[in-house]
Amino acid sequence: MILTTEAALRTAVAETISGLDPAVLLAYFLPKRKPARRPEICQNNELAQVCEAAKSRTALAAARATDRHTETDLEPDEAAAFAAWVGRPYANKLAVQTPRAYAASVAERPDRAREILEDGRPLLAFAPTRAELPFLAAAICRGGRQVARLVVTDRTTIARSDAAATTVERPSAAQWSYGIPAGLTAGQTLSPTQRWVSVLVLIAAGVLAFVYPLALPIALxxxxxxxxxxxxxxxxxxxxxxxxxxxxxxRCPLEDAALPRYSILVPLYNEAAAVPGLLASLAQLDYPAEKLEAILLVEADDTTTQAAILAQRPPPWVRVVEAPPNGPRTKPKALNIGLGLASGDLITVFDAEDRPEPAQLRCAAETFAAxxxxxxxxxxxxxxxxxxxxxxxxxxxxxxxxxxxxxxxxxxxxxxxxxxxxxxxxxxxxxxxxxxxxxxxxxxxxxxxxxxxxxxxxxxxxxxxxxxxxxxxxxxxxxxxxxxxxxxxxxxxxxxxxxxxxxxxxxxxxxxxxxxxxxxxxxxxxxxxxxxxxxxxxxxxxxxxxxxxxxxxxxxxxxxxxxxxxxxxxxxxxxxxxxxxxxxxxxxxxxxxxxxxxxxxxxxxxxxxxxxxxxxxxxxxxxxxxxxxxxxxxxxxxxxxxxxxxxxxxxxxxxxxxxxxxxxx
Incomplete structure (x- = not known):
């Protein structure tokens, strides 16, 4: 009976709050007024004040006339005050992850929603507009699993985190050679010895064909x-x-804490069209984000691919590195540059069009461990x-x-x-x-x-x-x-x-x-x-x-x-x-x-x-x-x-x- 009464009361409070004008709600919880406590069920006096304000048609009309910015963004102090009032955490710094658990929410509100990670648990950071405050407060009153993982933020914080999420690194002295012996590199098609041997073989073949014509075709x-x-x-x-x-x-099964750090090297050139699919595939990998690093290696003149990567707002574990123009312009040269910058104990290589199965990195790490x-x-x-x-x-x-x-x-x-x-x-x-x-x-x-x-x-x-x-x-x-x-x-x-x-x-x-x-x-x-x-x-x-x-x-x-x-x-x-x-x-x-x-x-x-x-x-x-x-x-x-x-x-x-x-x- 008590639970039924509490649920009904929560629903009633949520309906009341959702009917409030945003300006009235802002005036109620902003710091310039007397600080209000969270609108919990037991706080009957404050809820009565909110309900009374909702019933006052004159007050609502006056508020609409005086506040013309209900559709605008909240200032950071306003967002923090609202978060404190509804009892949810406020974040002024975001470590944005590629959307997984909240991919649909981020896709619906790409300018205001971000998925973040805290203690290995995905959370949804949301920057509401002024007009959305009553509905958001009402949803928090109703409760639920989604609300339990909600973090309040503001547009300024989201913009700042997006700008700092990924930048193009331009190493001035990148290493693209790791000392392969001169005799084991394809820098020369034929070594001096191979050239002399080739000449001698051709001469011997010509003499043999002249002396005994059948010898050469039989030998070949x-x-x-x-x-x-x-x-x-x-x-x-x-x-x-x-x-x-x-x-x-x-394989030797490993817990997340025991998994080694992994670096993914992805050489790219003129692959702007493949970038969204590539980042989506990387986001699906079943590996702890704090132990994962992806290095996207791009050429200096490939500005289209660079722009396509930055436009996707990749997560912090994705790095974009510009390969310097010196040396041969090949995939292995780019991979060597990435190898010098990688911090992982294990290294893997993916191409732009690759779609790896999610468990591939974990499978490889456990196989190496065994x-x-x-x-x-x-x-x-x-x-x-x-x-x-x-x-x-x-x-x-x-x-x-x-x-x-x-x-x-x-x-x-x-x-x-x-x-x-x-x-x-x-x-x-x-x-x-x-x-x-x-x-x-x-x-x-x-x-x-x-x-x-x-x-x-x-x-x-x-x-x-x-x-x-x-x-x-x-x-x-x-x-x-x-x-x-x-x-x-x-x-x-x-x-x-x-x-x-x-x-x-x-x-x-x-x-x-x-x-x-x-x-x-x-x-x-x-x-x-x-x-x-x-x-x-x-x-x-x-x-x-x-x-x-x-x-x-x-x-x-x-x-x-x-x-x-x-x-x-x-x-x-x-x-x-x-x-x-x-x-x-x-x-x-x-x-x-x-x-x-x-x-x-x-x-x-x-x-x-x-x-x-x-x-x-x-x-x-x-x-x-x-x-x-x-x-x-x-x-x-x-x-x-x-x-x-x-x-x-x-x-x-x-x-x-x-x-x-x-x-x-």
Whole structure:
């Protein structure tokens, strides 16, 4: 009965207050009058005064005539007095966070509402107008969970916090090189020794072709066959390995207080359109804000992206850093600058279009905590979230699923080297600095860094967390991007072959074979497919006679090319089918019949990459983003994420089971 009476009384008081004129309410609680206490239920005398004022029509009319500023903002002292009167805290300083718990409220009143954090608890800071005071006071009288987390502030404080929230940092002496030995950087395409060796090899090949014409094609065929058979064997073994469906390194659960500080590096150039989605994705990360730091790295002349970032009012843990113009204009150079400014124990890299699953950072931190000190890098899985758009996006999505959902888990389980993806790789900061950071001259800095970590006997693994990316929509954009990738793989192979004797001493024979199969094999595969196809067709139709005086050699070459073609195609189809099932791509197996067309485009990209390597080896061909029609919540809630079977699930039961539910790590 008492509770019912109190609730009814609260409702009555709220209705009375909401009917007051703002000027009368202001006159009641402002400091110039006798200080009033909070309008609680037990304060019957003051409530009677408020109700009496509400009944006086003459007083209300006079107040409306004298106060013409009921729609204006409150002064800081007025806001503080109102907060004291209604019993809510007042804030004259705001540590603004990206809206999460109160995203709808902030979106509805972006000029007056901000989400703040106090002792790890989100609160809503609101700056009411004079006209809104009666309604706000009435809402506070009614009570509720939202009111319990309300903080009163004023527009002046909000404007001041917005202005101080994010500024562009311009370091005058930023470090963009961490002492990679001269022999392990792509600053020179060929070292002096490699130039001399190349000349000697060409001379020897010419002499050999003159003395014994069959020797050169046989030697080349033998070399290509060995490398590509190794690549096909790795793909075939990965496609049949049951454990890749549930592979995940062990994790050690950590409370928020035990989590390490994390720094996110995001290099940006001409990415103004992607900035809102990027900041929204970063805001969804499940990691304590006080232990999180995001460094957005922009170029000095990219004022559009800088303005787009500042317009979004990013939270205090987001820093905007302008990369100085000295040195090469590449992504790894920007990453090295960010590495020098980062304060985190762990470092990760995201691209502008990335949509990581919210738990990715926590998953990586717990995996590092459970792993040995030699565990230097963790690669998250990458996936395309708009696979069905075009022919290119379909092939691109299959390619990503093959690499990140099947091949890389297989390589990680075998403790082999594997090339890192260009994004969502997580590092221990001290190891990253110790190995020299990223090579500022290599246009596929990810592959190069993976090889360098492997050479120095550090461990890498793949975590069960996905980052969704945007694929190029058309052939021209894809060619531009793939040309850069192939050029970078050539740079990486040439760099690590400069001191092959040292490389061989640092690695076992199996790991050396994997290195050549993955890097050199991928390059040769792009070239071998059209060559093998042409030679097979020519020999089968009799259009080209292979050395009429030595029919056995001609048929041997024909057989070798046929074996290469069948082995490569079979292994790729098996790998692709497994990847489509695991990633649950919206593609039918019939889509794989277009793979030969995709491989021909790959051969074209390889030719362009060779030309680009000779003409402008360090040129970074920028890929445009923001053109695809992507799902709204991909990555934020794990949509289309693959569900990895738990560790206790029997391998045979989990191998090809349909993955129907997203997995949140």
């Amino acid at each position: 065929q033998l070399f290509v066959t060995v490398v590509l058979i190794a690549l096909s064997a790795a793909r075939g073994a990965a496609s049949q390995a049951a454990f890749v469906a549930h592979f995940a390194p062990p 792993g040995p000190d030699r565990l230097a890098c963790l690669q998250a899985r990458l996936a395309i979230d708009h696979a069905g758009d075009t022919f290119i996006t379909r092939m691109f999505a299959v390619e990503y699923a093959c690499l990140f959902d099947v091949l890389l888990p297989w390589l990680a389980a075998k403790r082999f080297f594997f090339p890192l993806g260009g994004t969502s790789n997580h590092f221990r900061r001290e190891v990253l600095v110790a190995v020299g950071g990223w090579d500022a001259y290599n246009v596929t800095e990810d592959a190069d860094l993976g090889v360098r970590l492997g050479r120095l006997d550090y461990e890498m693994s793949v975590i069960d967390a996905t980052t969704f990316e945007e694929a190029p929509l058309g052939v021209r954009a894809w060619l531009k991007q793939r040309t850069r990738w192939l050029k970078g793989w050539m740079q990486t192979w040439l760099v690590h072959m400069r001191r092959f004797d040292r490389f061989a001493r640092q690695r076992t024979l199996a790991k050396i074979a994997v290195f050549h199969a993955l890097i050199l094999g991928s390059l040769l595969a792009a070239l071998a497919f059209p060559v093998c196809l042409a030679l097979i067709a020519a020999q089968a139709t009799g259009l080209l006679a292979f050395w009429p005086g030595d029919a056995l050699a001609g048929w041997a070459l024909f057989a070798a090319n046929s074996v290469l073609f069948v082995a490569g195609f079979t292994a790729t189809i098996a790998l692709s089918l497994r990847a489509i099932r695991l990633r649950r791509l919206p593609l039918s197996p019939a889509a794989l019949l277009w793979l030969p067309v995709y491989w021909l485009l790959m051969a074209l990209a390889l030719g362009l990459a060779v030309i680009d390597l000779c003409r402008r080896p360090h040129h970074w061909a920028k890929t445009r983003h923001g053109l695809a029609r992507r799902p709204q919540q991909t990555g934020l809630g794990g949509m289309r994420s693959r569900r990895i079977a738990p560790r206790h699930v029997h391998v045979k039961a989990a191998r090809d089971a349909p993955l129907t539910k997203p997995h949140m790590v």
